[in-house]
Amino acid sequence: xxxxxxxxxxxxxxxxxxxxxxxxxxxxxxxxxxxxxxxxxxxxxxxxxxxxxxxxxxxxxxxxxxxxxxxxxxxxxxxxxxxxxxxxxxxxxxxxxxxxxxxxxxxxxxxxxxxxxxxxxxxxxxxxxxxxxxxxxxxxxxxxxxxxxxxxxxxxxxxxxxxxxxxxxxxxxxxxxxxxxxxxxxxxxxxxxxxxxxxxxxxxxxxxxxxxxxxxxxxxxxxxxxxxxxxxxxxxxxxxxxxxxxxxxxxxxxxxxxxxxxxxxxxxxxxxxxxxxxxxxxxxxxxxxxxxxxxxxxxxxxxxxxxxxxxxxxxxxxxxxxxxxxxxxxxxxxxxxxxxxxxxxxxxxxxxxxxxxxxx
Amino acid sequence: xxxxxxxxxxxxxxxxxxxxxxxxxxxxxxxxxxxxxxxxxxxxxxxxxxxxxxxxxxxxxxxxxxxxxxxxxxxxxxxxxxxxxxxxxxxxxxxxxxxxxxxxxxxxxxxxxxxxxxxxxxxxxxxxxxxxxxxxxxxxxxxxxxxxxxxxxxxxxxxxxxxxxxxxxxxxxxxxxxxxxxxxxxxxxxxxxxxxxxxxxxxxxxxxxxxxxxxxxxxxxxxxxxxxxxxxxxxxxxxxxxxxxxxxxxxxxxxxxxxxxxxxxxxxxxxxxxxxxxxxxxxxxxxxxxxxxxxxxxxxxxx
Amino acid sequence: xxxxxxxxxxxxxxxxxxxxxxxxxxxxxxxxxxxxxxxxxxxxxxxxxxxxxxxxxxxxxxxxxxxxxxxxxxxxxxxxxxxxxxxxxxxxxxxxxxxxxxxxxxxxxxxxxxxxxxxxxxxxxxxxxxxxxxxxxxxxxxxxxxxxxxxxxxxxxxxxxxxxxxxxxxxxxxxxxxxxxxxxxxxxxxxxxxxxxxxxxxxxxxxxxxxxxxxxxxxxxxxxxxxxxxxxxxxxxxxxxxxxxxxxxxxxxx
Numbered sequence: 001x002x003x004x005x006x007x008x009x010x011x012x013x014x015x016x017x018x019x020x021x022x023x024x025x026x027x028x029x030x031x032x033x034x035x036x037x038x039x040x041x042x043x044x045x046x047x048x049x050x051x052x053x054x055x056x057x058x059x060x061x062x063x064x065x066x067x068x069x070x071x072x073x074x075x076x077x078x079x080x081x082x083x084x085x086x087x088x089x090x091x092x093x094x095x096x097x098x099x100x101x102x103x104x105x106x107x108x109x110x111x112x113x114x115x116x117x118x119x120x121x122x123x124x125x126x127x128x129x130x131x132x133x134x135x136x137x138x139x140x141x142x143x144x145x146x147x148x149x150x151x152x153x154x155x156x157x158x159x160x161x162x163x164x165x166x167x168x169x170x171x172x173x174x175x176x177x178x179x180x181x182x183x184x185x186x187x188x189x190x191x192x193x194x195x196x197x198x199x200x201x202x203x204x205x206x207x208x209x210x211x212x213x214x215x216x217x218x219x220x221x222x223x224x225x226x227x228x229x230x231x232x233x234x235x236x237x238x239x240x241x242x243x244x245x246x247x248x249x250x251x252x253x254x255x256x257x258x259x260x261x262x263x264x265x266x267x268x269x270x271x272x273x274x275x276x277x278x279x280x281x282x283x284x285x286x287x288x289x290x291x292x293x294x295x296x297x298x299x300x301x302x303x304x305x306x307x308x309x310x311x312x313x314x315x316x317x318x319x320x321x322x323x324x325x326x327x328x329x330x331x332x333x334x335x336x337x338x339x340x341x342x343x344x345x346x347x348x349x350x351x352x353x354x355x356x357x358x359x360x
Numbered sequence: 361x362x363x364x365x366x367x368x369x370x371x372x373x374x375x376x377x378x379x380x381x382x383x384x385x386x387x388x389x390x391x392x393x394x395x396x397x398x399x400x401x402x403x404x405x406x407x408x409x410x411x412x413x414x415x416x417x418x419x420x421x422x423x424x425x426x427x428x429x430x431x432x433x434x435x436x437x438x439x440x441x442x443x444x445x446x447x448x449x450x451x452x453x454x455x456x457x458x459x460x461x462x463x464x465x466x467x468x469x470x471x472x473x474x475x476x477x478x479x480x481x482x483x484x485x486x487x488x489x490x491x492x493x494x495x496x497x498x499x500x501x502x503x504x505x506x507x508x509x510x511x512x513x514x515x516x517x518x519x520x521x522x523x524x525x526x527x528x529x530x531x532x533x534x535x536x537x538x539x540x541x542x543x544x545x546x547x548x549x550x551x552x553x554x555x556x557x558x559x560x561x562x563x564x565x566x567x568x569x570x571x572x573x574x575x576x577x578x579x580x581x582x583x584x585x586x587x588x589x590x591x592x593x594x595x596x597x598x599x600x601x602x603x604x605x606x607x608x609x610x611x612x613x614x615x616x617x618x619x620x621x622x623x624x625x626x627x628x629x630x631x632x633x634x635x636x637x638x639x640x641x642x643x644x645x646x647x648x649x650x651x652x653x654x655x656x657x658x659x660x661x662x663x
Numbered sequence: 664x665x666x667x668x669x670x671x672x673x674x675x676x677x678x679x680x681x682x683x684x685x686x687x688x689x690x691x692x693x694x695x696x697x698x699x700x701x702x703x704x705x706x707x708x709x710x711x712x713x714x715x716x717x718x719x720x721x722x723x724x725x726x727x728x729x730x731x732x733x734x735x736x737x738x739x740x741x742x743x744x745x746x747x748x749x750x751x752x753x754x755x756x757x758x759x760x761x762x763x764x765x766x767x768x769x770x771x772x773x774x775x776x777x778x779x780x781x782x783x784x785x786x787x788x789x790x791x792x793x794x795x796x797x798x799x800x801x802x803x804x805x806x807x808x809x810x811x812x813x814x815x816x817x818x819x820x821x822x823x824x825x826x827x828x829x830x831x832x833x834x835x836x837x838x839x840x841x842x843x844x845x846x847x848x849x850x851x852x853x854x855x856x857x858x859x860x861x862x863x864x865x866x867x868x869x870x871x872x873x874x875x876x877x878x879x880x881x882x883x884x885x886x887x888x889x890x891x892x893x894x895x896x897x898x899x900x901x902x903x904x905x906x907x908x909x910x911x912x913x914x915x916x917x
Binding site: 141144149153159160278321322323 | 392396398455458459462463464465466467468469471472473474475476478479482483591595598599602631632633634636637640643644647648651
């Protein structure tokens with residue numbers, strides 16, 4: 001009898017709700033500085049969920065999520081920049097000799113449009129690339145390589161278009177959003193809370209999506225794409241959809257990131273950040289939704305702790321982490337936890353238990 | 361619109377870039393094309409080759425009579441080949457061997473190795489780029505009318521062709537190369553015929569890695585070298601293999617020179633930024649027409 | 664009274680010069696167990712490939728029910744026309760349970776947006792349960808498919824094929840690697856299936872063919888060599904010469 005109560009207490013739903021509540025309550029017991037850091041990590045966690053939907057569930061590895069994240073961030077940053085300059089031309093444009101606002105900046109005067117575009121543009125870019133590659137059954141490592149080339153191209157474009165994007169220094173020096181001072185403690189707390197809520201929404205929406213038959217189809221595509229064709233499915237459509245969705249989620253994460261960090265530049269979205277995102281998912285545990293969140297928070301917390309004081313050691317550590325996770329911990333931290341709880345169950349319950357599905 | 365000279369120079373630069381890409385892609389064509397391993401540390405093996413050249417140069421400066429200085433480059437090539445091959449072999453035995461059935465995972469793990477190698481180079485040689493003085497026989501260039509073709513670039517072109525033919529000769533004309541092809545085409549069958557697939561895997565990977573070392577050696581002719589020298593070329597080189605089609609030297613050659621020339625032309629006609637975008641668009645468009653690259657291989661298995 | 668459900672006309676499959684199937688005319692009758700036999704390389708598996716869309720015909724027509732042309736459709740479209748295929752090695756989803764495997768195989772709208780909304784209906788639940796009964800995997804329904812025994816995997820895959828409610832079932836060596844008992848069970852299953860489906864089977868095991876075949880087609884070098892009952896096939900001199908000639912002693916006559 002005690003076992004069942006114990007298990008109920010430990011059931012996923014209860015654990016998730018507790019974590020969520022704890023995150024919501026964090027402003028009560030955390031310093032502004034730490035809260036801001038946590039908010040940044042949680043923005044990364046949102047991206048990681050989308051990335052895992054694509055990699056962990058559908059088997060498509062993208063090394064290019066940095067750019068979707070980046071496009072979202074830039075969309076938000078463009079609005080903030082315009083808001084900060086108060087109708088005049090942003091400084092870097094004036095420096096590159098422009099006299100009026102370029103056409104593509106115009107929509108970003110309006111916050112709602114900027115926010116919508118921050119999700120839509122990355123999603124459309126993903127839709128376009130996904131359609132053109134998956135339609136031709138370019139998959140596996142080929143897609144992965146192309147996705148990395150995409151990063152190179154977009155970053156080159158952002159760096160090269162100094163007059164439109166601020167070049168290597170990116171966009172920064174923001175002042176207000178909807179009239180609120182972006183840097184004030186209360187606004188930052190609000191941004192943090194919004195990030196937590198968005199994380200919760202993304203998490204539960206994705207959970208709903210993969211819990212049902214749809215999730216089984218994704219796993220089917222991951223484990224046997226061609227077999228799925230002979231069951232009457234068109235995997236290309238599913239993969240394109242998930243890629244698009246995950247691109248949009250990354251854009252959303254990018255917007256929340258820029259609000260809390262106050263700067264976005266090409267180095268934050270390039271090849272190395274993009275592949276680090278994959279590490280978050282791998283360490284946390286691909287093919288689960290909670291794993292990517294754990295991974296994103298852990299890796300970034302470690303990075304913040306380490307890399308400022310010992311950047312060299314951090315790079316070694318990061319490299320080693322890639323190797324160790326892949327070789328010894330392919331299912332990540334949640335895999336460890338699952339193994340542990342399976343063992344518990346076997347000891348606790350003598351009768352046959354429903355086999356824990358690896359993707360739930 | 362463009363003068364004949366400019367066209368020829370652009371073409372030459374394109375061919376030169378193509379030959380560099382080919383040199384890098386040859387190693388990839390072996391590890392990726394034949395073994396289906398995405399070795400993300402390939403760029404760092406190039407870096408190893410480059411730093412070996414730098415070290416040997418310094419040894420010559422410090423310990424050899426100045427009249428023998430040029431020899432350092434001649435010696436560097438085989439040393440770079442052997443050291444890079446050795447690292448590759450070590451990598452295969454310790455890591456990649458366990459990940460053959462998980463190509464995406466081997467990609468991530470080798471990326472990690474690449475990071476470690478890069479940081480090691482940074483710790484030993486420092487983060488700033490270091491210069492390597494080209495040997496005197498490769499400075500200057502060939503003057504044809506008003507055209508100036510640097511010897512260093514001609515040399516790289518020659519080197520890539522020599523490497524291409526030696527790979528071709530090795531794979532198609534020697535017993536050892538035949539064994540490699542046998543294993544890559546039908547592992548079980550080769551095993552049944554008494555080929556040690558473990559040894560062959562190790563050897564193949566070592567050869568692919570060795571060529572990265574040679575490429576690194578060649579890159580020192582073009583400018584200063586740094587810990588990230590490999591990464592700047594590696595993505596383009598992977599594109600060469602994707603476009604060329606897997607497991608075919610002919611595809612790699614066409615892909616390398618195609619991308620090299622188009623890249624230079626695009627950058628000349630537009631600018632460096634737009635050139636990169638255009639080349640990506642062209643590659644995506646090309647893949648609409650030939651999704652599995654120039655050279656297709658059929659397989660009878662389902663997945 | 665049976666009728667033709669599938670007709671191939673002058674089909675050629677050319678693998679860069681090698682004609683795996685050469686000018687093949689082939690007909691499958693409804694509600695029949697139709698075996699295809701022939702030596703290795705005769706084009707048997709290619710025949711299944713070309714029908715289900717895995718391989719495209721170089722030239723020729725493949726018509727379902729006298730009207731629908733299949734050779735231009737993609738694999739998933741062909742499935743929705745009513746053709747389902749079981750591959751030689753069990754290709755099932757190891758990380759899904761037996762029930763999940765049947766669930767995603769089940770005939771339903773399989774496009775992206777229908778699937779996002781998909782919910783179990785009572786009718787669907789009944790179909791899956793009936794199928795689990797038919798192939799005898801009721802007890803194992805919540806096990807991961809990867810944990811099944813080899814024979815069970817084969818039956819589960821047959822069940823997945825049937826869940827698609829096809830007109831024509833294609834089976835590639837369904838009894839390979841099975842014990843005597845499992846073979847008999849598979850044979851019974853095939854007989855049951857043929858009550859309302861056409862079943863086209865590639866098989867090497869002559870005893871099995873003899874026991875369950877309505878029609879046997881002998882293929883040789885990409886063409887149809889002979890077609891008839893097993894008895895007729897066995898007595899045909901050309902068949903004996905090219906194919907049964909070397910197998911007749913060991914397999915068929917004893």
